[in-house]
Amino acid sequence: MRDEQHEPSVDAAAAAPAVAAPAQAAPEPDGDPRGVWSTSVRRGPDGSLSVGGIDVRELAAEHGTPAYVLDEADLRARARGYADAFAAAFGPEAGMAGADVYYAGKAFLSVAVARWVHEEGLRVDTATGGELAVALRAGVPGEAIGLHGNNKSDAELATALEHGVGRIVVDSLPEIEKVAGAARRLGVRAPVLVRVTTGVHAGGHEFIATAHEDQKFGLSLASGAAAKALEEILARPELELLGLHSHIGSQILDLAGFEVAARAVLGLRADVARRSGHLMPEIDLGGGYGISYTGHDGVPPTPAEIAATLAGAVRRACADLGTPVPRISVEPGRSIVGPSALTLYTVGTVKEVALDDGGRRTYVSVDGGMSDNIRPALYQAEYTAALASRAPAAEVVRSRVVGKHCESGDIVVHNVALPADVADGDLLAVPATGAYGRSMASNYNMVPRPPVLAVRDGRARVLVRRETVEDLLALDEG
Incomplete structure (x- = not known):
């Protein structure tokens, strides 16, 4: 997700010096x-x-x-390319625990597009009740949908749980009770991930780098807020702790930052397992993979390159930590559509x-x-x-x-x-x-x-x- 709290004004953009x-x-x-x-x-x-x-x-x-x-054919091919690349890099043959690719609907979502990407093997990531409604209208099953957002409403949470969404990404400490309360009222157990800000940030523009601490998204690893959230979730029977979520920015052409972020969240996963005995089965490494806008702005990585880089990072980190590899999920949007x-x-x-x-x-x-x-x-x-x-x-x-x-x-x-x-x-x-x-x-x-x-x-x-x-x-x- 983009961090837009530091956007320049339109007047400032107009006053910027001419391109040299x-x-x-x-x-x-x-x-x-x-x-x-x-x-x-x-x-x-x-x-x-x-x-x-x-x-x-x-x-x-x-x-x-x-x-x-x-x-349409181009979009479908890009979606299938991600599904195939991650299935190969994270499959049992590679000694991994599997992977899920969520299409980030915020990039562009319509009923047809949600249907297309699901037909090509992807799940759908939503950030609002409106995006959730589009995915459901497209016939995407609830278990193949995720719900993000830093300020989810009671109605959004209720709709998500009623339709059995596969995961809700918790973004703050107050939201823990909000999700737990919604689950209690409906008599269900809510599957949750915790969004962690790792301090790693990357991307093509300061205004769309989203892992630094001073921003609205996620819970800080450095301050201990993420660890506190995990403790609270584990204490609530209404919540099923699936894993951790990390997103380090947007329009990323250099994949190096993902290895640093992966090591950070996998380290937190190992710490929680040692303290509580609960080894989270999933890690989401976000998205933000860049594309070429002008033909002169760098060569974007392919899905196969992305998958291989992330698989190597996860394998190395888990070996160092002495923990089994988790199931991985990612959220490309821009790089598909x-x-x-x-x-x-x-x-x-x-x-x-x-x-x-x-x-x-x-x-x-x-x-x-x-x-x-x-x-x-x-x-x-x-x-x-x-x-x-x-x-x-x-x-x-x-x-x-x-x-x-x-x-x-x-x-x-x-x-x-x-x-x-x-x-x-x-x-x-x-x-x-x-x-x-x-x-x-x-x-x-x-x-x-x-x-x-x-x-x-x-x-x-x-x-x-x-x-x-x-x-x-x-x-x-x-």
Whole structure:
């Protein structure tokens, strides 16, 4: 989960200095699963892009823009890749106790996506009652669902227990009694993990590093809060202590931090076993595995590399501690759905402005913006963009893609090389927007949120319909 307590303001993002690095064009689609595009994206002879076998011009004509375009086969392949990699690295043949992969629904969740990932062998991690409802509507069985959250409501806990969720991740000392009380009222035993902050933090941005101590998530290992929580849980017959949970950050490309965090939580597991005789059967090592957003931001690890790294870390730590290896679970979200989608925009106003360094920048305005992708404004997150509807007829120039909102920080792509002839009516594609684009979308300036279109084998269907102005007005009681 992201730690957003230190977000910069949108005004601060707008006031940030211009990117000093030269503008770079988006990499061409090549089917590489480590790239910025989903694996089915192709550029045709006339320069237009297609995804899932459908020309983006057809998608725009039928469904309008902006639109999130989700490559179903790509997403399914990524989900299956995680399931297979962790089954191999943590299976009995490898001398391990097995593994479960939970798709982190916060990245993007719809009924269809929850169904797809479950069909491909994954479980579903939810963080709110709404996400839980979507997973249940998709037919995901309760035992294959987890419930996170730092402030779970009584209603959320009751729903989770009524549907037999496989685990509830306890996030604070007061929550222990809250979960126990809900279990008592329903006459069930609640399976719980304890979220531990280990002091290890990693990731591509300060604002999304989530294992440091001064944050809202989890119980501190260093202060003893985690150990106290475990003692209290073991004393309550309504609670079944399954294990420990650790999450060290987001957009992680270097896996070294996971070994340090794994050793810390496995050490706590061993300490509890020595003191209480209870050896927790499961450890969750979180997620946060990174993806490529621009093609120039590092090579993301593959599921096989991640699984092998974690398996080695767990094996070594348990050998040193003299304890049996536990069952492992992980929670990838962004790395499954992020590269599987692009956002399709229509260009409107294009203008050139002079810069303080004596250069010039072309501002390319599109029909969406921070309401469909808030990450550039929140985190100064970097994306890229490409002309999607035709071949260029001019050299590339330093460009910035901006939205239509009444906000100076309404930036979609900070710095990208686009053809100088980009004009009103052209289509632009921004890749790697499957994670957190629709999930964090808003109605700022009363802009309806875009649809989510699934494409596969030359066909498109609507997963989440476009909002309308009528939808917005229907909520206004006047």
